[in-house]
Amino acid sequence: MRSTDRFRLIGDRGMGTVVAGVVDTVAGMARLSRRQAYRLRLAADEITTNIAAHGYRGRQGVVDIEGGVDDDWAWLHIQDHAPPFDPRAHCPGGVPEIVQEGGYGLLLAFNGIDHFAHDYFDGRNRNTLLVRRPADAHDGGTDDERHRTAGR
Structure with missing residues (x-):
């Protein structure tokens, strides 16, 4: 298993840039398709945004993000010290007939x-995001080859 460095974000300043960088690195390491990388980034952006907006309620707080790959999965761990908050409990079950603005990012x-x-342990929320690696992805190659494959 290989992983990225762990990044600590304080407040939401620059959060999107750091999340994008971690996802790009993981996508390259895992040889994810552009579509998979985009969806992983969308999910990571949504979780970190929810942590800042709902977990910390707009106040400054700490968010740790780390990612990696193993034989089958690309993964991200996003952790915070906000009160317990399982985002699955706040996700709408489906798209209603009348769509109102907002609230569908988690979906x-x-x-x-x-x-x-999601789990809450020792005063921390831990959100784990998994994307299955493509069947033809394998470890090896240089970082440049992995980044070219990921479209960078």
């Missing part, structure tokens, strides 16, 4: 990745 995020898990 899009969860439908775009292969697995999501």
Whole structure:
């Protein structure tokens, strides 16, 4: 298993840039398709945005993000010290007949990745996002080859 460095974000300043960088690195390491990488980034952006807006309620807080790959999965762990908050409990079950603005980011995020898990332990929320690696992805090659394959 290989992983990225762990990044610590304080407040939401620059959060999108850091999340994008971690996802790009993981996508390259895992040889994800552009579509898979986009969906992983969408999910990670939505989870971190929800942490800042709902977990910390707009106040500054700490968010740790780390990603990696193993034989079958590309993964992200996004952790925070906000009060317990399982985003699955706040996700609409489906699209209603009358669509109102807002509130569907979690639905899009969860439908775009292969697995999501949340647990609260030792005062921390831990969100785990998983995307199955393509069947033809294998370890090896240089970082440049992995980044070219990921479209960078």
